[in-house]
């Protein structure tokens with residue numbers, strides 16, 4: 432029996448969708464068992480993160496041409512408890528170019544090397560954009576999703592034979608891109624006041640969806656009001672999942688920006704980290 436574990440971090444559900452698609456594809460083979468686990472659920476529950484499966488996948492979105500902070504924390508906390516582990520990574524991105532994965536694979540490889548392991552393969556899939564600052568055309572979302580589903584089938588084959596890909600991890604240009612991406616993000620955070628999240632009282636019906644989908648347990652409700660804490664990882668799930676378009680991120684309102692959530696992902700699934 433080949434046992435595979437997929438760990439994900441996901442806001443609009445793209446990365447979780449990739450995990451589910453991968454599981455479906457991989458388990459078409461007999462003797463393959465795939466388990467999917469939320470990274471934030473493990474971090475927030477302060478459980479030990481033990482890597483003990485022969486194949487481990489890290490699936491997450493590209494943030495500012497690099498690995499989201501919470502994913503780095505996850506990899507840093509991993510305890511590898513198996514000989515010759517095979518790691519692969521699938522990143523989902525909004526960027527149009529294949530190498531818009533930026534520095535992701537280099538960073539993951541570096542973090543794994545510190546644990547006497549390495550990244551065997553890295554793949555990036557274009558998906559509908561979640562960042563709300565840069566948006567990709569809504570009419571192309573279906574096309575991106577279909578293309579990613581087709582690509583997942585190829586990725587599944589490669590993973591099963593633990594193929595080692597030349598994913599150009601040491602691409603200096605990607606490193607520079609990540610540095611620039613981070614600078615641009617820092618400026619945009621200030622410009623758009625991204626850290627300031629609030630709910631428009633005239634739109635909110637206190638349904639609680641935002642609280643349920645926040646992968647960081649950063650949202651709570653009391654006395655009919657929604658409160659944001661200090662653990663935000665900027666995944667924008669609260670913005671995209673709110674049925675009333677009531678969440679305002681800095682100066683960005685859902686009414687003016689498109690909202691997106693990955694198909695066939697439920698509130699319960701995206702909020703797997705808390706419920």
Ligand SMILES: Cc1cc2nc3c(=O)[nH]c(=O)nc-3n(C[C@H](O)[C@H](O)[C@H](O)COP(=O)(O)O)c2cc1C
Nearest residue numbers: 442443444445446492493495496523524525526561
């Ligand atoms: C804060 C933030 C930063 C992002 N930065 C990038 C980026 O640098 N390059 C890119 O291609 N996509 C970027 N994106 C888009 C996401 O990577 C992409 O939409 C991803 O599929 C979202 O996955 P999720 O639904 O699993 O969270 C960013 C999204 C967010 C929220």
Ligand code: SF4
Nearest residue numbers: 635636638639641673
């Ligand atoms: S999801 Fe939207 S409508 Fe529901 S409680 Fe949150 S902000 Fe209010």
Ligand code: SF4
Nearest residue numbers: 645663664666667669
């Ligand atoms: S508060 Fe919103 S943006 Fe921040 S982690 Fe929670 S869902 Fe994501």
